[in-house]
Amino acid sequence: MNFLTILAWICPLLLCSIGALYSEYAGRLALFMEALITFSGFLTYTFTIYTGSPIIATLLSLLLSMLVIFTASLLVEKFKANPFISALALNLLLGALTTLLSSKLWGNRGVLTSEEFQFSVNSVRVTCVIISFITIGLGLIFLRYTKAGLYLRISGSDPEVLRAKGVKTLNYRILSWTMAALFSSLAGSFLVFRISSFVPNISSGRGWMALAAVYLGKKKAWKISLSIFIFCLADILATYLQNYIPQIPSAILLSLPYFIMLLLIVFDRKNK
Numbered sequence: 001m002n003f004l005t006i007l008a009w010i011c012p013l014l015l016c017s018i019g020a021l022y023s024e025y026a027g028r029l030a031l032f033m034e035a036l037i038t039f040s041g042f043l044t045y046t047f048t049i050y051t052g053s054p055i056i057a058t059l060l061s062l063l064l065s066m067l068v069i070f071t072a073s074l075l076v077e078k079f080k081a082n083p084f085i086s087a088l089a090l091n092l093l094l095g096a097l098t099t100l101l102s103s104k105l106w107g108n109r110g111v112l113t114s115e116e117f118q119f120s121v122n123s124v125r126v127t128c129v130i131i132s133f134i135t136i137g138l139g140l141i142f143l144r145y146t147k148a149g150l151y152l153r154i155s156g157s158d159p160e161v162l163r164a165k166g167v168k169t170l171n172y173r174i175l176s177w178t179m180a181a182l183f184s185s186l187a188g189s190f191l192v193f194r195i196s197s198f199v200p201n202i203s204s205g206r207g208w209m210a211l212a213a214v215y216l217g218k219k220k221a222w223k224i225s226l227s228i229f230i231f232c233l234a235d236i237l238a239t240y241l242q243n244y245i246p247q248i249p250s251a252i253l254l255s256l257p258y259f260i261m262l263l264l265i266v267f268d269r270k271n272k
Contacts, residue, residue: 008125008194010232011132012037012187016210017217017224018139019183024214025143026176027156031087032069033184034207035094038200040065040188042098042112045198046105049116058189062182068094069181073174083173091207099200112198119196128190135186139179140221152176184210205258212261216268227264234260 016033023030040061047057069090076086103109143149151162155172162169184207191202209231217224238253 004122004125004129006232006236007129009236010228011128012190013206013209013213013228013232014136014225015132015183015187015190016206017213017228018136019180020207020210020214021219021221021224022139022143022152022176022179022183024211024219025153025156026173028073028083028173028176029087029211030177030180030184030207031084031211032072032090032094032207033180033210034203034205035091035098036065036069036181036184037188037191037203037207039094039098040185041192041202042102042198044189045112045117045192046101049114052116054119054193058186061189062185065185065188066178066181070174070178073177077170077174102198102200110200113196117192117196119193121194124190124193128194131186132190135183139183148172148175209257209261212265216264230264231257231261 016037019033020030043061043064044054044057047060048054051057051060072086072090075081076083099109102112106112141149143153151167152172152175154161155169155176159169162172187206188203192198195202209228213224213227213231216227234257238256241248242250242253
């Protein structure tokens with residue numbers, strides 16, 4: 001496995017973690033990301049088949065995903081709903097919606113494949129890495145060096161400061177969820193392009209891992225990246241062990257990244 005392959009493997013989770021970071025700063029954890037990744041992957045597959053253009057399909061998937069989350073966030077703020085419960089409910093809704101649309105549009109709730117949805121592995125990897133790092137770089141620059149980014153960073157921890165300046169904190173809470181939707185939606189698109197098909201639950205826990213990485217990284221980009229690198233190494237190791245040591249039960253190997261994540265969280269708590 002070369003360096004490009006490792007980077008391409010890491011990128012979807014790294015994208016999700018930046019989305020999770022936005023929501024963490026605003027005090028509105030994006031607990032819907034797990035299902036949104038799969039939902040976006042399904043939309044990307046569907047729009048690619050219908051339009052014949054993966055670029056247009058990705059853009060449509062991004063816009064629709066962001067619109068859904070933006071609308072949901074508006075409703076949460078308007079009716080003063082519990083954001084934690086609302087995000088979990090949204091996660092369940094998106095998962096059910098993906099299954100429903102797959103059944104209605106393709107007559108299949110399982111794996112979706114098509115000759116019209118086949119891509120070069122190397123091309124996908126290069127594109128994934130380039131776009132991911134550009135998007136992540138712009139996202140971090142926005143957070144660090146713009147006034148809006150500063151306001152978003154303190155909207156969760158010090159909302160009184162913004163209110164004293166006459167700034168509406170709800171705008172930044174809505175923005176945080178919308179940005180989380182952008183990053184996780186892009187991750188979902190890259191995942192379906194990577195395997196040239198749509199697989200139910202293609203997110204494979206990346207939404208939850210991203211939230212854990214933000215927690216372990218203490219909102220610092222380099223620490224978050226380190227946590228993700230460890231998670232992905234465990235994921236890659238599990239894949240290779242399954243190929244070379246088939247005697248190991250697949251359930252154990254699939255749980256290896258989550259086990260590593262749990263150990264890191266426990267270790268982090270002990271060192272506080």
